[in-house]
Amino acid sequence: MSLSPLAPPGVVTSDGLAADLLCFPTREQYFALVESFKNDGFEMCVDVTAVDYLEHFDRPLPDEVVATRFEVVTNLLSLSKKRRVRIRVQAGNEEPEVDSLFALYPGTEALEREVFDMYGIIFTNHPDLTRILMPEDWEGHPLRKDYGAARVPVQFKEAPGPR
């Protein structure tokens, strides 16, 4: 584990595969960390996604980081430095919630909506946090590990059965 000069003090970092810098901020540090990266020349937020580690609370993480079930993974890209940074924030167990990056990078709007739709993670201060891929009356968040796949036999609007 190496503390990179890129990340502000107090944020846990490590070197990822393929020369990416990994940061493990807490939920409180998350927004400020992304903002500091933005001011540091990371012009673009390429990707926001999440992982449901329901079966892997024991995954390899730096010692200081307390593993939670949901993890939001944000990829930042600096065009001027030709570098990537990956930020993994532990989003919580029961009611996962992190700050929305919309005020910093408006391009995260659709990506955060997708994460909300698929995992039910709440992004505070997101302007329009609604489902994006699933139908509006869908129950549950499909990419969660405890979601019963193929629970609904025929997934059309007129199909009978619990929805």
Next chain:
Amino acid sequence: MIDPTVRAAERVELLAAETSEGAQELKRRADTRSDELGREVGAVLRVQGLNVDLNSVDYDRRDDETMIINMGPSHPSTHGVLRLMLELDGEFVLRTKPVIGYLHTGMEKTAEELSYVQGATNVTRMDYLSPVINELSYSMAVEKLLGIEVPERAVWIRMMMSELNRISSHLVWMATNGMDLGSTSMMIYGLRERELILAFFEKTAGLRMNLNYVRPGGVAADLPDGWQDDIQVICDTIYERSFEYDQLLTGQPIFRQRLIGVAPITAEEALALSLTGPLLRSTGVAWDLRRSMPYLAYDQVEFDVIVGTYGDNFDRYAIRLNEIRESVRIVRQCLDMMPGGDYRSQDPKVTPPPRARIGESMEALIHHFKLFTEGFHVPVGEVYSAVESPRGEIGCYIVSDGGPKPYRLHVRGPSFVNLQAVSLLMRGGSMSDTITVISTIDPVMGEVDR
């Protein structure tokens, strides 16, 4: 709760309720939060302190002056099942909101059920116009986790196939863009030339589309005998004809008038909205992952990164036309510099043994059996690998828990992100411009919805 036994056609309000997407739709201004309204009129960038002309944003329009209509989901020029909700004042678009998800098939969930060997067949179906590049980003991610090196020849075959795929994808774009703007002959020509490339794909991989050709460890098969002649013919034909299309389209005054100066976007806006690919390059930002963060052997071939100046529809058209020529240039260099050797890694844990070895070697039989029943195990870790697809940065994020199936596979689809630009690009334009805007953004709905 709607009684599902009542047929929709019997009651009009039921029909509306059945097709409703609720809060995902474009709502009346009175019901919309102000920051969301700002995003929908394309003024979102104002919070960034960037230059947006306040006069062009009709913030105070009343609901009874305007009309919200649907375009799509099954409109011929939405390239699939994209539904746009437009707020119109007569002929002019005030607000736009894309409603997507009509093609969502849960491919990221499916990927968690497929082994790494099978995974390529899944990702190849996401962006169905550039299957090779999808497979490439997936395979490179898996190889990074495995820590294996791919033989030199496989690298060059991958690069050549990617570029052929880029040409075919841009040709389809030329065709559909021509179709959207009324040039039906371009439609026929574009698909005709693409057929040359698809025929070569079929000869090499066995399939025209969804090849499953690039796999973790290398490629599925070596290039067929006489491939040099085929490539030579493809390059010569397409290079020569690209000038004919130039003449046909660029020389056409109506075509030019519908593109030049329509729906411009600035570099700051494009970066803020995370746009990549031709959309970003049209604003003058020379960002191409092939050049900026080289993968495969792109640092050993010569090509130019095409950039635009004004970020309008015409720049996006010109970039794609010229990228066809640049890709032809790369393919020609691949033809000259193609090294010999293996076309896939000889690591028995990843690559199945040759058919003949199975009869004589117990070990080969075991490897073969393990690979095709359980698949190979991938060390614990997580990796993000990005390559340049015809539409922008396609990234593959894989989390492995040490098993033979990915614990999580996420694909960052460039079309999905680029689609966010429609609100901004359509603001203040006329209804007919929406067609050109969708066309020049070039979304592939298979990748948007996954």
